[in-house]
Amino acid sequence: MIPGSFDYHRPQSISEAVGMLADMGDDAIIVAGGHSLIPMMKLRMALPEHLIDIQDISDIKGITVSGSEVTIGAMVTQAELIGSEEIHAVCPILRETALQIADPQIRNVGTVGGNVANGDPGNDMPALMQALDATFVLAGGSGSRDVKARDFYEAAFFTAREEGEILTAIKFTAPPAGHGYAYMKQKRKIGDYATAAAAVMLTLNNGTVSSASIGLTNVADTPLYADAAVAALVGSSLDDASIKAAVEAAKSITDPAIDGRGPKEFRTHILGVMVERAIRAAAANAA
Incomplete structure (x- = not known):
């Protein structure tokens, strides 16, 4: 489809862009790269009267x-x-x-x-x-x-x-030197959004997890920070039981949409697989 008509603006500074937003209110939308906004405009899901392009700032x-x-x-x-x-x-x-x-x-x-x-x-x-x-x-x-x-x-x-x-x-x-990390993403094809994905970072001290963090992608209406999964890892030796506990804690906070990527149960299962893989990969590359 073709987007609706709009006026195009290209401010040269943050103050100019902020001033435009103040003047135009709800009728204006900021565009950066445009890869999220332009498809929505083509579908008429977004109908701005003013497009404020911030590329020159x-x-x-x-x-x-x-x-x-x-x-x-x-x-x-x-x-x-x-x-x-x-x-x-x-x-x-x-x-x-x-x-x-x-x-x-x-x-x-x-x-x-x-x-x-x-x-x-x-x-x-x-x-x-x-x-x-x-x-x-x-x-x-x-x-x-x-x-x-x-x-x-x-x-x-x-x-x-x-x-x-x-x-x-x-x-x-920045995370501590020597930390382990991994972003594991399952998708239907190259370039697609994730069916489910997990970001894991952790640090080890004499084989024990001293710090960790876990973020989850596309398994709820918002990105998720998995506090309970982190708690299951910190203080552990990353034995199978602690990893399983972290995976189950991460899965318990998900509420994925039902769409072409599969039913909720499938996407939650995939999230668990991604979390486990990310934990093990992060542990493998931790110094």
Whole structure:
């Protein structure tokens, strides 16, 4: 289908973009890479009268690693994330996850900010950002504020981003050196959303898990942070019983949609398989 008519705007700064949102209100939508928004516009599920393209705003581009503190500009593309050796050195799971998003053509245009900002439960980065305990920086008419990734997602396509706000950056503290990591994703075909996926990071101290985090993708209306699954791993030696307990705890919080990816029971089962594989892979590459 063809999108409805709209006016196109290309601000040069965050303040200009925020001002446009204030003036245009509900009639305006921000577009970054456009890979989530444009298909919805073609289906007439989104009918903006004004499209505000933020590609020219230099302040929200670029990656900064200062010690263990990482900042990713909202307009950084998945391809730029994959290509950043600086990011890969401190948080390799970002590259591993980004390489599983769609295809090279989309990754060259699709942005990290767009992937996390629109609240699509099928996107891969939101669960990973929860596992990283990342913070999202939002700019609006009243200034800038921080929202934890674990508090950002409220329902499918509904987030804590308020009217007139723009996500400008993602910040997190890099995991400890020597941590193990894995993003395991089952999908129907290359480029598809996950049937279910899991991000796992953990650290080992003399064979015992001293810290862990687990994020789940596309098995509920929002990404999920699996607190109880984490608790089952921390303090364990990653024996079969503790891994099984973590898998069951992760499965217990899921409520996947019924769609072409399968019934709920199947998708929950697949989620358990992905969590177990991710735990074992993370343990294998932990120093």
